[in-house]
Each structure stands twice: as structure tokens, then as C-alpha cells.
Amino acid sequence: MPAVIAENDVSQWADQTGVVYHFPKRYQAILTPGTQVIYYKGKLLDKAFADSRLSPSPHYFGVATIEQVHADEASSKGDLYAILSDYRAFAEPVLAKEGDDYLEVIPDSKASNYWRSGVRPIDGATYQRIVNKARLKPFEVREAEPLPSLDEFESREEGHPSKVYSTRYERDPKLRQQAIAIHGLTCKGCGFNFEKTYGEYAKGIIHIHHIVPLSEYQGSRVVDPEKDLVPLCPNCHSVVHRIKNATLSIEDLCKILRGVKC
Ligand SMILES: [Zn+2]
Ligand SMILES: [Zn+2]
Numbered sequence: 001m002p003a004v005i006a007e008n009d010v011s012q013w014a015d016q017t018g019v020v021y022h023f024p025k026r027y028q029a030i031l032t033p034g035t036q037v038i039y040y041k042g043k044l045l046d047k048a049f050a051d052s053r054l055s056p057s058p059h060y061f062g063v064a065t066i067e068q069v070h071a072d073e074a075s076s077k078g079d080l081y082a083i084l085s086d087y088r089a090f091a092e093p094v095l096a097k098e099g100d101d102y103l104e105v106i107p108d109s110k111a112s113n114y115w116r117s118g119v120r121p122i123d124g125a126t127y128q129r130i131v132n133k134a135r136l137k138p139f140e141v142r143e144a145e146p147l148p149s150l151d152e153f154e155s156r157e158e159g160h161p162s163k164v165y166s167t168r169y170e171r172d173p174k175l176r177q178q179a180i181a182i183h184g185l186t187c188k189g190c191g192f193n194f195e196k197t198y199g200e201y202a203k204g205i206i207h208i209h210h211i212v213p214l215s216e217y218q219g220s221r222v223v224d225p226e227k228d229l230v231p232l233c234p235n236c237h238s239v240v241h242r243i244k245n246a247t248l249s250i251e252d253l254c255k256i257l258r259g260v261k262c
Contacts, residue, residue, distance in 0.1 A: 018087025059093035179229035189236030
């Protein structure tokens with residue numbers, strides 16, 4: 001069953017439209033892999049966000065598909081993350097209300113508090129009604145934050161340069177964003193955080209390491225950003241990739257760093 005998912009202008013989570021959506025456990029049965037979702041924004045509350053949305057009124061602004069759902073390990077309440085794919089933005093807003101009528105069908109049982117739910121299951125006809133009113137923009141090639149140039153961190157052994165890490169999974173901008181949303185920007189090896197040390201200017205710098213050795217990779221496997229990717233600082237990343245085809249595990253890295261918590 002499709003669903004509407006509300007996006008707040010201000011979010012305490014590392015949500016990114018069409019990429020990652022954080023939600024409470026009570027919506028777990030609704031947001032399952034394969035679910036088609038329509039993004040929704042409620043009424044504009046803070047004028048500072050007027051320019052970053054399509055309309056100040058409640059409206060729909062894009063569609064996507066839930067690809068994976070992961071537990072948010074930082075949550076004590078069992079919150080979850082959905083990883084989304086196939087995001088398409090609407091060129092113009094589709095307003096939630098036309099005249100006196102809402103595009104969503106509000107069940108009588110929920111008449112008083114329907115709009116308070118951030119995640120709302122809708123039937124296929126409602127999904128189509130909303131999408132038919134939208135002009136879908138083409139699939140977005142997401143503008144990623146600039147990747148650190150991995151070549152700059154090539155290891156040199158006795159004068160022979162060897163490219164040590166530049167797998168496409170580690171460079172893929174969407175996987176990178178998803179991994180950062182899940183794991184944060186702090187190195188899983190040594191705990192280094194660019195922003196803490198260098199301040200705002202360096203915020204966002206981190207390497208994303210793919211922990212399944214590529215040699216064991218059968219090509220068709222889907223990369224799971226929660227289990228397969230970890231943030232590492234350039235130093236730790238160099239260490240785990242020091243020997244070609246013998247990438248260290250994060251546990252090995254922690255043993256080397258003895259005493260530093262992983
Ligand atoms: Zn590190
Ligand atoms: Zn790596």
C-alpha cells in the first residue's frame with residue numbers, strides 16, 4: 001500500500017529528501033521495502049524556509065520508493081531509517097486541498113487527528129490522483145558534496161605508487177550520503193571528527209569505506225549502507241587499505257589502535 005510521508009522544514013534527523021527518511025517505530029508496518037511514497041509538507045510555520053519549499057500551503061512535492069529499512073541504533077525508542085530510491089521531484093506543488101476537498105481520503109475514525117500523523121497509508125487510487133496532478137521532474141542526479149580526492153591519499157611503497165582505494169561503492173554519492181546519514185561523520189576507527197578539530201570549514205569531510213572486500217563481491221549484490229559502509233578518516237582509511245587485496249576489518253583496525261574505542 002502506498003503512503004504519504006511528511007517532511008518537516010526543521011528536522012533533528014539526518015534526513016535527505018529522496019535518500020533517507022527517519023521515522024518512529026509505530027510506522028514500521030506502513031513503510032516497508034517496495035512501498036511507494038509521496039512526499040508531503042504541512043503548512044509553512046517558519047518564514048525562513050519559504051524559499052526552500054514549493055508552497056507555503058500544505059502540499060505534495062515528490063515521489064520515491066522505499067528500498068531498505070534499518071534500525072536507528074542511536075535511538076532508544078526503536079526509531080528506524082528508510083533508504084529511498086527513484087526520487088522524482090514535482091515541478092510544481094500539488095496542493096493538499098482543492099477548494100473544500102482534500103486529495104487524501106480521511107477515514108471517519110481519524111477525522112480529528114488525521115494530519116498529525118507524519119506517515120499516512122493511502123490507497124492506490126489516492127496515490128494515482130495525487131501523482132496525476134503532478135508534473136514529475138526527471139530523475140535527479142543528485143548534487144553530492146564534493147568527494148575528497150582519493151588519489152591524493154595513494155600509498156607509496158618504496159617509491160611505487162599504488163592506487164589503494166577507489167571502489168565505485170566508496171565513491172557513489174548516494175551511498176555516501178546514506179552511509180553518512182546512518183553512521184555520521186566521525187571515524188569508526190579512531191573517533192576523529194573533522195568538524196570537531198577544524199571547525200565548520202571542514203564539516204562533512206570523511207571517507208566512506210566499503211567493508212566487504214571487493215574480491216568477495218559478486219557484482220549483483222546490493223550494497224547495504226548500514227552494514228557494508230563505514231565512515232573512516234583518511235588516516236584510518238589508508239591503514240585498512242595498506243595492503244592490496246588484504247583489506248583490514250574494522251576489528252583489526254581497532255586492535256591496531258588498541259585502547260581506542262571503535
Ligand atoms: Zn580514523
Ligand atoms: Zn575503503
